[in-house]
Amino acid sequence: MPVIKDVLLQLLFSLMPFVAYNIYYRKLTVNYSRNFIIIICSLCLLLSMTFASSVQSGIIYDVRYVIMFFGMLFGGFATGAILLVEFLIYRLYIGGSGMADAILILILTFPLSVLLSFLYHQSKHKFWIIFITGISFSFIPLIVLYITKTDYVMDNFLFNILAIPVTNSLGIWLLVTLFNKSVSDKELYLRYIQNEKAEAVNHVAASLAHEVRNPLTTVLGFLQLIKSGTLPQEKIDRFLDISMDEIHRTEQILSEYLSISKPHLPFQQRIELTAQIKSVVELMTSYANMSNVTLSADYPSSPLYISGSPAELKQLLINFIKNAIEACKDVDNGMVNITVYEETDQVTVEIKDNGVGMTPEQLSRLGSIYYSTKMSGTGLGLTFSYQAIQAMNGSVSVRSSPRSGAVFLITLPHADLNP
Structure with a gap:
C-alpha cells in the first residue's frame, strides 16, 4: 500500500502543469507562455523531489524525467536547461548514496530528452514518440542501477520493475496528452473569439454604413438641387427642413450604435x-x-x-x-x-x-x-x-x-x- 500511495502522489505532481494551466488560463484570452512552463515545472520538480518515493535511504525516485521532458517539449531547450540546473543543485543538496547514480542517469536521459522532444515536434506519429520516451525513462534508470547497485535492485525487485515504469510511462503519457488537449481546445476557443470579433466588426460596419447612407444620400440630393439655383425659395426652405431632419436622424442612429457599446456601470x-x-x-x-x-x-x-x-x-x-x-x-x-x-x-x-x-x-x-x-x-x-x-x-x-x-x-x- 505505501508503494501505491507513493506512485499516486508522484502522478499527481506530474499532472500539476495540466491542472495549473486549466485553472490559470481558463478565462484568459491568451495561451500559455514559456514563463508559465518554467515556473510550474520548477515547482513540480521541487515538490516531486522533496516528497520522493524511496525503499532505501539515499536512493529516491520521482517524476524528474517526466517534468524535464515536458518542460523542454513545451518551453524549449532553455526551459530544459533551467530545470537541469535546478535538479543538479537540489540533488546535491539532498545527497545520499544514490546521488552519483542520479547524475549518471541524467547524463543519459537529458540528451535523449532533447532528441525526443525534437522528434515529437517533427513527427506525425506523436503517440509513438511518447511511448518510446516513457519506456526509455523507465528502463534507463533500472539498467544503470542494476549495473551499479545489483543487490539493491534484486532486493527491491517488485518496486523497481513496477513502481518506476508505471510512474514514468503513465505520468508522461497522461501529462503530455492532457496538456496537448487543453492547449488545442484553448487555441480553438481563441480562434473562435477572433472570428466572433471580426464578424461583429463586419456586421456593425455594414449595418452602420447602410443606416447612415440613406439619410446622407437624401441630404446630398437636396443640396445639389439647391446649388443649381433654379428653385423657388419655398422649395429651398422645404428641402433644407428635410435635410435637417435627415441629419438629426443620422445623429440618432449614431447615438443608438454608441449606446450599445457603452458598458453599464454597476453604480446606481x-x-x-x-x-x-x-x-x-x-x-x-x-x-x-x-x-x-x-x-x-x-x-x-x-x-x-x-x-x-x-x-x-x-x-x-x-x-x-x-x-x-x-x-x-x-x-x-x-x-x-x-x-x-x-x-x-x-x-x-x-x-x-x-x-x-x-x-x-x-x-x-x-x-x-x-x-x-x-x-x-x-x-x-x-x-x-x-x-x-x-x-x-x-x-x-x-x-x-x-x-x-x-x-x-x-x-x-x-x-x-x-x-
Missing part, C-alpha cells in the same frame, strides 16, 4: 419612477399627437423608488413608448396606455397599445441586436433598452399577436429592498 442611484414616467409622457405626447395616437398614463398616488441610471431609464422608456406609438400609426383610434403597478418587492410598468401587433417569430427575436420589426429601424433602441433593464436587475416580458396590439411589462426591483 435612487430614482423616483413616477416623476420619470410623467416627464417622458409629457415629452412623447406631441409625437403621439402628430401620429394621431392617444397617449395616456395611470400612476399610483405614492412615490415609487427604484435603483438605476436616470438617463438610461428615461431613454429606455422613450424607446418603448415610441415603438408603441409607431405600432398604432396605421390603425384607427390608436391608443397607448402606460400603467404603473406597485408590488411588495418590485414595480411593474405596463406599456399597452392597440397597434399592428407581432408574430411569435418577431416576439422571439425582440431585443436581439440589429433586429427590428420596422422597415427603417436598426433594432438598437430595444437592444439598448433590454440591456439597461438587465443592468438594473429587472426583466421584460411581452404579449402580442398580429393585429391585436402588444403589452410590454417592465419589472424593476424596489429600491427600498435592494441591499
Whole structure:
C-alpha cells in the first residue's frame, strides 16, 4: 500500500502543469507562455523531489524525467536547461548514496530528452514518440542501477520493475496528452473569439454604413438641387427642413450604435419612477399627437423608488413608448396606455397599445441586436433598452399577436429592498 500511495502522489505532481494551466488560463484570452512552463515545472520538480518515493535511504525516485521532458517539449531547450540546473543543485543538496547514480542517469536521459522532444515536434506519429520516451525513462534508470547497485535492485525487485515504469510511462503519457488537449481546445476557443470579433466588426460596419447612407444620400440630393439655383425659395426652405431632419436622424442612429457599446456601470442611484414616467409622457405626447395616437398614463398616488441610471431609464422608456406609438400609426383610434403597478418587492410598468401587433417569430427575436420589426429601424433602441433593464436587475416580458396590439411589462426591483 505505501508503494501505491507513493506512485499516486508522484502522478499527481506530474499532472500539476495540466491542472495549473486549466485553472490559470481558463478565462484568459491568451495561451500559455514559456514563463508559465518554467515556473510550474520548477515547482513540480521541487515538490516531486522533496516528497520522493524511496525503499532505501539515499536512493529516491520521482517524476524528474517526466517534468524535464515536458518542460523542454513545451518551453524549449532553455526551459530544459533551467530545470537541469535546478535538479543538479537540489540533488546535491539532498545527497545520499544514490546521488552519483542520479547524475549518471541524467547524463543519459537529458540528451535523449532533447532528441525526443525534437522528434515529437517533427513527427506525425506523436503517440509513438511518447511511448518510446516513457519506456526509455523507465528502463534507463533500472539498467544503470542494476549495473551499479545489483543487490539493491534484486532486493527491491517488485518496486523497481513496477513502481518506476508505471510512474514514468503513465505520468508522461497522461501529462503530455492532457496538456496537448487543453492547449488545442484553448487555441480553438481563441480562434473562435477572433472570428466572433471580426464578424461583429463586419456586421456593425455594414449595418452602420447602410443606416447612415440613406439619410446622407437624401441630404446630398437636396443640396445639389439647391446649388443649381433654379428653385423657388419655398422649395429651398422645404428641402433644407428635410435635410435637417435627415441629419438629426443620422445623429440618432449614431447615438443608438454608441449606446450599445457603452458598458453599464454597476453604480446606481435612487430614482423616483413616477416623476420619470410623467416627464417622458409629457415629452412623447406631441409625437403621439402628430401620429394621431392617444397617449395616456395611470400612476399610483405614492412615490415609487427604484435603483438605476436616470438617463438610461428615461431613454429606455422613450424607446418603448415610441415603438408603441409607431405600432398604432396605421390603425384607427390608436391608443397607448402606460400603467404603473406597485408590488411588495418590485414595480411593474405596463406599456399597452392597440397597434399592428407581432408574430411569435418577431416576439422571439425582440431585443436581439440589429433586429427590428420596422422597415427603417436598426433594432438598437430595444437592444439598448433590454440591456439597461438587465443592468438594473429587472426583466421584460411581452404579449402580442398580429393585429391585436402588444403589452410590454417592465419589472424593476424596489429600491427600498435592494441591499
